Amino acid sequence: MTQPVRPTIPRGREPQEGEAQPRPILLIEDTPSLQMVYRSVLASAGHRVSVAGTAAEGLARFQEVQPAVVLLDLMLPDRDGLELMQDMLTQRPETAVIVITANGSINKAVEAMRAGAHEFLVKPFDEQRFLGAVENASGSRVTRRRAAPEPEKVTPPMARAFLGSSEPMARIQAKIGSAARSMATVFITGESGTGKELCALAVHDNSARAAGPFIALNCGAIPQDLLESEVFGHVKGSFTGAIADKPGAAAAADNGTLFLDEICEMAPALQTKLLRFLQTSTVQPVGATRPRKVNVRIVCATNRDPLEAVRRGHFREDLYYRLYVVPIHMPPLRERGNDVIEIAETALERFSIEEGRVFDGLDPEVQALFRRHPWPGNVRQVLNVIRNVVVLNEGGMVTLDMLPDDLADSGATSRSAPAVPKPLPGAADPTLDGLIGRTLAEIEQLVIEATIERHGGSVPKAARILDVSPSTLYRKREGWTRE
CATH class of the missing domain: 1.10.8.60 (Helicase, Ruva Protein; domain 3)
Known part of the structure; x- marks a missing residue:
């Protein structure tokens, strides 16, 4: 009888004679059917697996086998999974904990990431995503263990990228060092000119993906009708002007990092596709009939308040929670x-x-x-x-x-010259007379249109004055014409 062929994953190969046995992966999952599926996938990739069904059993197995990687379901019958994770990391801080959660518990997963988890997986996830998370966690822990004995002698590589020895920048460098070791999405905020792209590069250069590509895409500088093609690519003939196949930024960043700058300027329709990309790790170029798998880490940035963009309906709430896992705020100069x-x-x-x-x-x-x-x-x-x-x-x-x-x-x-005190709002200020009694939306429209008119109808010039992206003004004006 012909034996079934087991999948081959080079990094998960069986150790040769004379080599040390790798420590097993600890899987803590209370659903027997999922235990069986996860264990089978890991074993087929060459991993040894130790399984527990409760928090108490999981902690006992953790102390016994001392795993380098723990797969932890946050919803356990006898204890909160987040509390269990904190106990494990207290005992062995170098452990990589990958938390597993359902769609309705993304906030819990974000909380776990901030408490020290290495990565999170949202059910349902595919085999490639599952194994990729485990392999990345295994590799990053080796690096951390080797660097641990003499941390005071290690100069963070990102120190070469950032100038400044102030306390705020020391905190930023420490946060970059921690974030770089994980696969978690990094969300960088800060005013224009504070070095958000340098921060993204530092995350990439200090990660296990440093040898892979770093692809930067400014979502506010590309026309909305071309942005999908820039991110996901297109096939020849899919639209007028598509004279050849184009891979797109997501595919170009395979095995590396995709940096999405000005993420809050992304059109709502493309936000939906980006969310699906994050959930499935697949890209489907414009005009293509079949998607393809990629292995990409996302780092994004904005000079806006992303939560305010969510409140205003400009940015999807579910995408915000998917991206806003490890926030880094770049301080103004x-x-x-x-x-x-x-x-x-x-x-x-x-x-x-x-x-x-x-x-x-x-x-x-x-x-x-x-x-x-x-x-x-x-x-x-x-x-x-x-x-x-x-x-x-x-x-x-x-x-x-x-x-x-x-x-x-x-x-x-x-x-x-002595400082001149500013007048109180509304105090003998005739410019406010025409605004009192109007809604904020009406005031916003009046200010934008007046600024454009003052600069000869130039939207880009008005955008610079108002400190927004030109695409934001184009989108707002388009919305006003539809009303």
């Missing part, structure tokens, strides 16, 4: 103390080399101005100011008269 001087001096040295100039540093008056300036453009604005100084001056010490006029003027004003 005005909250980073002396970091602005470190950034400016480093940029001055780099740009001087590029432009063939010799500068001797920042004058104390310039340093004082830099410290008190609010820097609404954050790090990007500092770099632009220093580039301007280097290009327009021959060298020497950077003084106030070398700075761009608007920055130099703000320094002179702050030294000589």
Whole structure:
């Protein structure tokens, strides 16, 4: 009789003679049928599995076999799965816990991720997703165990990407180091210019996927009718202008990281497809008849308040909870103390080399101005100011008269003129007369249309003034014309 062929997964191979037996995976699941299915899939991939049906039995097995990876159902008959996970991580912090939950308990899974879980799986999930999570967890724990003995001698690689030694940035670097080791989705927030893409790159570079591709896609810079093709790809002839097959960003990021910038600008229809992609790990290009599997980690970012976007109906709530697992907020430059001087001096040295100039540093008056300036453009604005100084001056010490006029003027004003108190809202302010009594939606429309008109009908210019994406204004105006 012909024997059935077992699936072959190289990383899950059986150990050869003389090699150490790998520690078993501990599966804690109270449903017997699911126990059997999960155990069979893991065993077919070459893993040894230890099974428990209750929290008490699971903790006893955990102490006995000391697994590197635990698969934990959060809904157990005798105890809350989250409490059990915390007990296990207290005893063995290097353990990778993959929590398993149903669709209605995503909030619980998010809570588990914040408490130290490595990854979560939402039922139902397919075999590839299941095995991929286990393999990633196994690999990352090896790295952590090797790095553990001398943590004080390890310099986080992301320190090379971020300039600044302030306490807020030290916390960010520590959070990146923890998040990078997991497969969890990272959601980066922060004002424009704070370094959200650098943060995403640091997560990728410090992860087990560092050798794979890092694909960045700005959801606010691509027309909505082309965004689906950019994310998921298309086949030749699927629409006018599709003269060849295109893989799309999700497929290009296979075995790597997909960075979705300005995620809150994504059209609602595409949000639905992104949610399905996250649940199934499959992509279906525009015009294709069959989907394909990919192995991608998602990192996303926005300069908006994502929860406010959910409240306004601009962002799907279920997608928000699926993505907002490990949040990282990039602090604005005005909250980073002396970091602005470190950034400016480093940029001055780099740009001087590029432009063939010799500068001797920042004058104390310039340093004082830099410290008190609010820097609404954050790090990007500092770099632009220093580039301007280097290009327009021959060298020497950077003084106030070398700075761009608007920055130099703000320094002179702050030294000589007393602060003028702002009037109370509505106090003798005629510009408010036409707004009182209107709804917020009406006021928003009036302000947007007036700003566009003031800038000669240019939506991109108005978007810069209002600090929103042009696609946001186009979408709002389209909605108003339909009403």
